[in-house]
Amino acid sequence: MTIESRKDADRLSELLQDPHRNHRHDIWLWLYLYHYEEASLDRRTCNGLTMRDEIARALKYKERLRSRIPGKKDQFLLPNEKLEWIKEDERQYQWLLRKIRQMTGLRLPIDLVHLIGRDHLIAMIDLWEIDIGKKAFEVELLRDSWLRHKAKDSELDWFADKKDGEKRCACAWEWLQKKYLALFSRQPSISNHQELLMFFDHEDIGRNERTAMIREIKKRWDRKQFNERTPDKKQVNVILSKTVIAQLDALAEKHGLKRAQVIENLVRMEADAGVYFTDA
Known part of the structure; x- marks a missing residue:
């Protein structure tokens, strides 16, 4: 048998x-x-x-x-x-x-x-x-x-970082959802380097466009990192005359500070001492 x-x-x-x-x-x-x-x-x-x-x-x-x-x-x-x-x-x-x-x-x-x-x-x-x-x-x-x-994978090596790789991929997913994908896209979420590689494998994205997208994702990451390091601070955009900008740069160079630090110190000093601004 x-x-x-x-x-x-x-x-x-x-x-x-x-x-x-x-x-x-x-x-x-x-x-x-x-x-x-x-x-x-x-x-x-x-x-x-x-x-x-x-x-x-x-x-x-x-x-x-x-x-x-x-x-x-x-x-x-x-x-x-x-x-x-x-x-x-x-x-x-x-x-x-x-x-x-x-x-x-x-x-x-x-x-x-x-x-x-x-x-x-x-x-x-x-x-x-x-x-x-x-x-x-x-x-x-x-x-x-x-x-x-x-x-071409080397262009995405930044997202494979051992320490922050997964967080960077999560940041990329946030950016893609907000700036690239359609509202009802069926694209699976991206949480790691391999999934990000596979996303770019299948999207009809030219090399220049991909480079620009990666650059914008990195900018978003830098902003998130700055916000995490300085939770008590917020970015403010102001318009200054060229003369004031030159004076600001001179002060920054003289004291070894950044522009933002000079402005912050001046505002704090005025708020404490009230020397230059008085009620009319």
């Missing part, structure tokens, strides 16, 4: 006369049969525990189709080395998903619930029917595009 169970569990190896199992190849074969051969397959089995059994069931009485599979693998499948740069990483997955859909023109059924992450991305590339040399070339271009995109 145990021997029969093992044989049943590996019916596909017997049908294909191939004792070697390759999970990536199994996913491709399932999708190839479903997409190009219109095989009646249970979608729940794609990348599931019973995937090989389902493929074996579909191929059981199709000897001619089985004989074509090795050639189809050569036609569709790139070497593993060409795809090693694709990682099990949520950010990369989200960025590549849109790019690969555009590149291949493929959209796999949404109810392939077990086909997720890296397996999903590679499955789309594997299923793409195009000259294998052209496929290798396009995948290499995609890799280069990803690396160039990642190289």
Whole structure:
């Protein structure tokens, strides 16, 4: 009984006369049969525990189709080395998903619930029917595009600070809500560096605009920090004549103070002594 169970569990190896199992190849074969051969397959089995059994069931009485599979693998499948740069990483997955859909023109059924992450991305590339040399070339271009995109991450390193990184990201989220996002935006909240990177990954924002946005966020952060350090102070904007400004700068330089400190000292002294302003 145990021997029969093992044989049943590996019916596909017997049908294909191939004792070697390759999970990536199994996913491709399932999708190839479903997409190009219109095989009646249970979608729940794609990348599931019973995937090989389902493929074996579909191929059981199709000897001619089985004989074509090795050639189809050569036609569709790139070497593993060409795809090693694709990682099990949520950010990369989200960025590549849109790019690969555009590149291949493929959209796999949404109810392939077990086909997720890296397996999903590679499955789309594997299923793409195009000259294998052209496929290798396009995948290499995609890799280069990803690396160039990642190289821009340094512009957001300020938000990855070990001490204040999360607070800075929260500040960025506040600014985005107030200045950029639509009122009823469905954008998830941003609380860390990775989420901020992913936000800029998917927004159609040019490099100059992104630089300007980061600059404004930093200004907001500086104001928040100043307010926290000086809770008893508030910024006041005043218009002064050029002559008074020059005199103010001279006083500041003479006493080694900032403009605000000079003004604050003068106002406090007048309030205490009442020398220059008297009731009419």
